[in-house]
Amino acid sequence: MVTASGPDPVTAAREIAAAVPDPELPMVTVADLGILRDVSTDGDRVVVTITPTYSGCPALAEIARDLRHRLTQAGFGEVVVRTALAPPWSSDWITAEGRGKLRQAGIAPPGAAARPPGPVPLTLTATRRAPVACPRCGSASTTRTAAFGATACKALYRCESCREPFEHVKEI
């Protein structure tokens, strides 16, 4: 077991923090999602900085609790979890590995986020959205069935080729 008194506590702390799964997307970690922003240590004190995906995302408090729990168990005496709001989280921060894990779990990863949101709606019709490939069969022939899903970060789609419904992490 790695401990705070080991040779390189900051590396140990980073590894532990990076391995914390997202409570709503447990197939990916907070590092995969780009939620984990910084880990620093000072003796047996560790400071972890995380950022919310959406303003109201209830997972953040649970992630903070999980971080405190795991780092305390690993021997850190004091665990401080901080929130960073700026710069705002973007789905572009999801790592290539994270995208692979999402796809494997049947969730279509996000494409590139459009930036910044202009004064005129750019996405008023479905045809203007970039196609979302089916995570099961890879077909680009998919239809969005709902703009929102079971969590703040997802929308619902259906594949017109293999007919399977699937979730898609929204571009933000």
Added chain:
Amino acid sequence: MTEDEFAAYQSLSEETEDHRWAFGTGFTDPLEGIDPSLPDGTDAGALAAYCLMLGDDALVYSHRLQQWMTRLPELEEETALANIALDLLGQARLLLSRAAQAEGRGRDEDQLAFFRDEHEFRNVRLAERSDGDFAELAGRLLVFSAWRLALFGRLASSADPVLAAIAAKGARELAYHRDYAAQWVIRLGDGTPLSHGKMQAALGALWPLVDELFQPDPVTAALPGVAADPADLRAEVDTVLDVVLEAATLDRPDGAPMARVAGKAGRDGVHTEAFGYLLAELQSVARAHPDATW
């Protein structure tokens, strides 16, 4: 379930005394760890009042959207409106927490949300309106999110770094809300004669409350560089609404603005009759059981 997944779920059911409050789960200060200091030369009282205004808009409108739950025509729209309400509630929590920091009176977001009276709320009256039908919901969401997006777009460069961060984050959410609402307004407006008529009537019903969104207020005037002048937002909002209304084959209503009461409106704490009922529903449990936990 893997060990990692188990740990995540275990933490959800962990029982501790400090963060299981009756009105949510895992409530901690949403600004935890963020530098609370105010920018030099900023009027702290005005900043508190300003964050309260914007926080109240989100809190009150979020509650109105929550009242639609179980009443929407389809499960997909139920999910959509619940998510939009959640985003706005998140924005409200951040803004009320910033207001609490700036006022420095030891109150927190919950005290501001649940223990203020009607005349102390500073939301615009559009936020408290009760939607008569789904067309009114879509129209009001379009106007509200287009206006708030224009506002947050400017506040993203506010001299208050916390307000700027909240706005930059919220703007991305609002852009999605606006597009969702726009699609419904277009679908209904450019739909059947019946849906077109209902959508046009809905716009006419809520239009008297639109003018208030762009009216100057003394709090904003006291915060140069920090707040955004509401009058400056009108052109941008009009552009968006014109694009949507044209695609929806709808006419822009030209009804007179709703009267102010002795010159006062939502930003002054003067609200419509509907607001008292909304607030009673929002606050009654917290007030009846102020120390409740679950």
